Amino acid sequence: MAHRMIWNQTAHFGAGSISVIPGELVGRGFSKALVVSDRALVDAGVTARVTDLLDAADFSYEVFSDVLPNPPIANVQAGVAAFRASHADVLVAVGGGSPQDTCKAIGIVVANPEFADVRSLEGGAATANPSVPIVAVPTTAGTASETTINYVITDPERRRKFVCFDPHAIPVLAVVDSDMMAGAPRALKVATGLDALTHAIEGYTTLGAWELSDLFHLKAIQVIAASLRAAADGDDAAAERMALAQYVAGMGYSNVGLGLVHAMAHPLGAFYEAPHGVANGILLAPVMAFNAEHTGEKYRDIAAAFGVEDAATMPLDAARAAAVEAVATLTTDLGNPRSVRDVGATEADLPALAQAASDDVCAGGNPRPASVAEIEELYRSIL
Template identity: 75%
Template structure:
């Protein structure tokens, strides 16, 4: 079977990595940047850590700050128009998943204007041209959007989020600087960290996984299990490890897919604007339990990655349960919500949520095929 892996052309890691950006812009011959960020990051001075470097280098730029969580179609379309008016020739995405996803959509539609309705990008989009070049600077240790071929947009009219999968959207340069993540509040560090853990676990158990992706995902699980609690409480070394771990997970899952946790989390964002990482945290352990019998020895490996004593030698069923318990305990100890009520879900919406999850592109990668009724029951089990 032929396998494919797609990563950034270049990536920088570590404290101070953003200082490489001006030289990279000059080396690549760009003349003006269109900086995509959000107002919170601008107001808190995070975005200016990069724009100050551009100022010092005399590099022209324009900032687009009209980015909101779970970016809607309208924000993307406004961004496309603003980019066209700017005269820029490179995009710089500064932020978590929402700015990065908005940036990718702007770049793809600018290069492929026939997709200007945005909705037609859902699934594996048949674009012909690479995106406008993107430099991605994450400010959270979670989505790994800086190294993936995926982005997620919200159709507010239909109350749904949809996933776009397109090798043409991958940033040419990723700059993973943990100092860009240090000012995030604890709740955001927890949510994005659980998103990274979900990427690693779903990527490890997804139907498309193979040896190379397994290597990335298992290492990411090991790192996140140890680093996330400390990083959430402000430990700088653990924050460095989380920044790297979430990128490693992204290198894997972007190429092999995810599963039912993401398939069920996306509708919660579409219906209620539930933070994506929070929704993943609620669903991860229950979906692991649902999938357990279809994962071979992989939950044993996850239990060992979490440091469960004797995981390698205990009966398989016990090892599987140990992995599920380890994830549930971590989620609870971090203070993430554990029920759908806590993110505003309504019981009468559960059938519609299940239908949306059943149709989600991520659900097809789940190691166990789930029926519509089973998905609805899973929602009810955590309601």
Template identity: 75%
Template sequence: MSNRMIWNQTAHFGAGAIAEIPGELASRGFAKAFVVSDKVLVDTGVTGRVTRLLDDMGFPFEVYSDVTPNPPIEAVLRGLAAFEASGADVLIGIGGGSPQDTCKAIGIISTNPEFADVRSLEGVAATKNPSVPIIAVPTTAGTASETTINYVITDVERQRKFVCVDPHAIPVVAVVDSEMMSSAPRSLKVATGLDALTHAIEGYTTKGAWELSDLFHLKAIATIAESLLGAANGDPVATERMALAQYIAGMGYSNVGLGLVHGMAHPLGAFYNAPHGVANGILLAPVMAFNADATGERFRDIAVALRVEGAADLSIADARMAAVAAVSAFTRDLGNPTTLREIGAKEEDLPALAQAAFDDVCTGGNPREVTVEQILALYWSVY
């Protein structure tokens, strides 16, 4: 058996790292950029931190900001039309998961027009050509879209989110600058941080996990545990640590997969436009409890990474319980919602949500086999 790992060609890290973008554009011979962001980031001047660098070097660009949370097919198609009309030869994604996912879909369809329906990109699509080159600049410490081969699109008509897994979609350059994340509201920092923690924990326990991915995920869990609260409260050092931790988690999970938490969170985004990290935060501890008996010693490792006192010496059953309890307490202390009611879920939708979660590509990586009925019971347990 072989294990494959795919990462960016180049990545820059640290406060002020966006200063490296002009050099990357020049050295790669690009002529014009198509910047994909969202209206909030444009209006608050975050996008402008990058476009000013382009102005200073006299580099032509256009900005596409018609991106919404849980990006729908329609936004991708509008962005694709605008990109193709622009004459640009490089994409710059500035934002959290939604702008990055929209940017990836635009880049892939532009070079693989047979997937212009967007829906056919679901799962592992047989694209033949690499995306238009992407320089990814995250503004949240959570999704790690800048280093993953994954992106998620919402099919509004069918009330579902679908995951696309494509090595051709990975950005050629990632620029992880914590100063680009500092102005995000606390609630967004918490939600995206919990997304990163979910990536790390699910990546460590997924069926595809192996030695190299384990190194990334355990390091990410430990760093998030020590940094997320400080980052949420505006500590610049903690923010830089979170920026790195979420990228490290992305290096792992992108290559080995996730599990049932993500499988259950995606329908909540499709049905109610629930923020992805908030949904993950609600579901993470309950799903961990469901999976515990199928994880061997891995929950002990997670408990140690979460700094649970004496975790190394506990019985395996107690270590598993301690890991679940630590995640539950961490989520609660951060102020994340704990029930589905808080994000607008409706009782009558739960069976449809359970079926959608069962069908989600992430669910297949869960360490414990699961039925639709068990997923429904899990939804009810946090309703």
């Protein structure tokens, strides 16, 4: 069977690594950047850590800071207009998943204007041209958008999020600097860390998984299980491990897909603006339990990665239960909500949520097929 793996041309890692950005831009022949970020990061001085470097290097740039959480179509279109007006030739994304995804969509639409409606990018759109070059600087240890071909946009009119996957969208350069993540609030570190764990576990068990992607995902699970609690509480060394682990998970899932956790989380974001990582954290253990009998020996590996004693020798059913319990315990310890009602879900909305999840492209990768009725019952079980 043939497989394809796509990653960045170049990536830099480690505290202080943003220092390479001006030299990389000049060395690649760029002359002006549009820096895509959000207002909170600008106000907190996080974006300035990159733009100060550009100032010191006398590298020209403008800032587009209107990115919203769960970025809507109009946000992308405004960014496209800003890029064209700036006469820039490179995009620099500074932020978490929302600025990264918005930047990807901007770059794709500028290079492929026939997709200016943005909706037509859903799924694997047949774009002809690579994105405007993107330098991706994440400020959270979660989405790994800096190394994936994926991005997610919200359609408010239709109350849905849609996933786009396009090899043309991958940033040419990623700079994964844990110092850029250090000032994030604890709740954000928890949410993005649970997003990274979900990527690793779903990527490990998705139908598209294979030996090479398994290497990335299993290592990411091991590091996240050992590091997320400490990273959330401000441990710098653990934060640097989380920054790397979420990137490693992205190297895998971007190429093999995800599953029902993401399919069910996306409607929670579209309906209630639930933070994506929070929604994943609520759903991960319950969906793992739903999938357990369709995952072969992989939950045994997950249990071992979490340090479960005798995971390698206990009966398979026990190992599967132990993996689910380890994830549930971590989620509880971190203080993430455990009910979809906590992010706004209501009994009346469950049928629409279930249909939206069933229609989501991520559902197709789930190891266990799930009907709309089964998805609705899953939501109800954690209402």
